[in-house]
Amino acid sequence: MAKTINTVLGPIEAKDLGKTLMHEHLVYGFCGFQGDATLGGFDELLCIKENMKWLTPLRDEYGFKTIVDATNNECGRDPFFLAKMATIMDLNIICSTGYYYEPASAYMYWKFRSGFADVVAEIAEMMKTEMTVGIGKTGIKAGVIKLASSNGVITPFEQKFFEAAARVNQDIGATIITHTELGTMGPDQAKLLIENGANPTDISIGHMCGNTDIDYHERVLQYGVFDCFDRFGLEGELFHTPTDEERCDVIAALINKGYEDQILMSHDSVTVELGRFHDKDSDPNMKHANILNIPSRVIPMLKERGVSDAQLEKIFVTNPAKVLG
Numbered sequence: 001m002a003k004t005i006n007t008v009l010g011p012i013e014a015k016d017l018g019k020t021l022m023h024e025h026l027v028y029g030f031c032g033f034q035g036d037a038t039l040g041g042f043d044e045l046l047c048i049k050e051n052m053k054w055l056t057p058l059r060d061e062y063g064f065k066t067i068v069d070a071t072n073n074e075c076g077r078d079p080f081f082l083a084k085m086a087t088i089m090d091l092n093i094i095c096s097t098g099y100y101y102e103p104a105s106a107y108m109y110w111k112f113r114s115g116f117a118d119v120v121a122e123i124a125e126m127m128k129t130e131m132t133v134g135i136g137k138t139g140i141k142a143g144v145i146k147l148a149s150s151n152g153v154i155t156p157f158e159q160k161f162f163e164a165a166a167r168v169n170q171d172i173g174a175t176i177i178t179h180t181e182l183g184t185m186g187p188d189q190a191k192l193l194i195e196n197g198a199n200p201t202d203i204s205i206g207h208m209c210g211n212t213d214i215d216y217h218e219r220v221l222q223y224g225v226f227d228c229f230d231r232f233g234l235e236g237e238l239f240h241t242p243t244d245e246e247r248c249d250v251i252a253a254l255i256n257k258g259y260e261d262q263i264l265m266s267h268d269s270v271t272v273e274l275g276r277f278h279d280k281d282s283d284p285n286m287k288h289a290n291i292l293n294i295p296s297r298v299i300p301m302l303k304e305r306g307v308s309d310a311q312l313e314k315i316f317v318t319n320p321a322k323v324l325g
């Protein structure tokens with residue numbers, strides 16, 4: 001029997017995922033936003049309205065059916081809110097379990113516990129419980145493990161999460177998605193996970209589009225993992241990233257080399273930022289930073305570079321079904 005995939009509304013089969021975005025955030029807060037709750041509290045109605053504004057055309061005009069929400073446990077992950085949005089929008093939403101990269105994470109808790117407990121075992125237990133029993137008391141199960149590493153290094157703290165995730169992958173076949181920082185450590189992440197026993201086809205190495213070096217991509221692809229271009233719309237100096245045009249050039253080059261079965265795409269969009277209001281609409285760095293950027297603007301760029309409808313079907317339907325299923 002094929003493995004089922006946990007959405008926030010229950011399990012589905014891979015064949016029912018349809019067009020999928022592999023890394024988005026319906027709500028997200030940089031770790032520490034909780035401390036500014038007096039002036040930056042959560043406005044649920046505003047969050048629902050904003051998400052409806054973007055997700056309605058994503059579903060109705062562009063035919064997407066599934067979104068992986070990559071929000072880490074300590075960055076405002078809210079399974080109940082995601083379940084409400086999945087219900088309102090009739091979309092599949094898949095929620096994550098895991099922590100962010102060390103400088104941006106709530107690492108103190110685990111650092112403290114490492115003084116007296118086997119932290120790798122505890123993290124693995126947390127991930128597995130959230131995927132098989134549920135998150136907190138919600139009964140809502142995470143569908144993917146989210147991992148992250150720093151700029152140019154996988155810190156010892158981050159490494160514990162990679163080891164724990166590999167264990168949970170061996171145990172229950174959990175899908176693993178990752179954050180790489182500034183186009184670094186992609187091959188190292190793949191190697192670390194596989195050396196610890198994770199199955200390559202369950203792994204998506206994320207934010208790979210932060211690097212335009214074809215050799216860097218091939219060093220990841222050679223492990224048999226998925227190469228995820230998931231920051232379309234985050235461009236320029238603020239994010240230290242290539243442009244969407246440059247990202248499309250890399251995808252076209254990799255497809256020409258025969259890697260179309262290992263490419264995934266998404267935006268890393270944040271529809272509502274937790275904490276105080278941030279006027280993203282008037283920020284010149286963020287004019288394409290939304291969940292409609294790929295279907296409305298990037299897919300035509302890929303077609304200009306010779307990417308076919310059949311290849312796009314692989315990127316948005318076949319490959320997500322393989323890595324999640």
Ligand SMILES: [Zn+2]
Pocket residue numbers: 023024025070268
């Ligand atoms: Zn993200």
